[in-house]
Amino acid sequence: MRLGNQLEKLRExxxxxxxxxxxxxxxxxxxxxxxxxxxxxxxxxxxxxxxxIYETTIDEFIKKDxxxxxxxxxxxxxxxxxxxxxxxx
Numbered sequence: 840m841r842l843g844n845q846l847e848k849l850r851e852x853x854x855x856x857x858x859x860x861x862x863x864x865x866x867x868x869x870x871x872x873x874x875x876x877x878x879x880x881x882x883x884x885x886x887x888x889x890x891x892i893y894e895t896t897i898d899e900f901i902k903k904d905x906x907x908x909x910x911x912x913x914x915x916x917x918x919x920x921x922x923x924x925x926x927x928x
Contacts, residue, residue, distance in 0.1 A: 842904040843877035849893040850875070864888045880907060 850860055850871075857871040864871070864885055873879040881889060886897050901907055 840903045841877045842880060842900055842907050843875045845900060845903055846871075846889065846893075847875040849895065853893060855892075860889075860892065863892055877906075880910070 850857070857868050857875070861868045861871045864881075865888070866881075866885065870879075870881070870885075874881050883897075886900060890897050890900065901911070
């Protein structure tokens with residue numbers, strides 16, 4: 840299940856509107872809409888807030904979304920490449 844689908848399902852289970860979640864997270868309703876429609880991903884700080892609101896863990900968010908896992912792996916590989924450029928062997 841994609842992260843956006845999880846976020847929407849959890850929000851509906853909590854009987855919250857996108858506006859309520861946006862206010863608690865400190866972002867615009869447009870951000871919540873994009874996240875729930877898999878148009879973008881929340882950053883780690885926002886994932887932490889969402890996990891508190893929905894009483895779940897970031898681990899659960901990541902484990903259920905293969906696309907997010909791949910994205911995190913690619914970003915980590917890019918970071919390692921940058922580290923090698925600035926701190927060679």
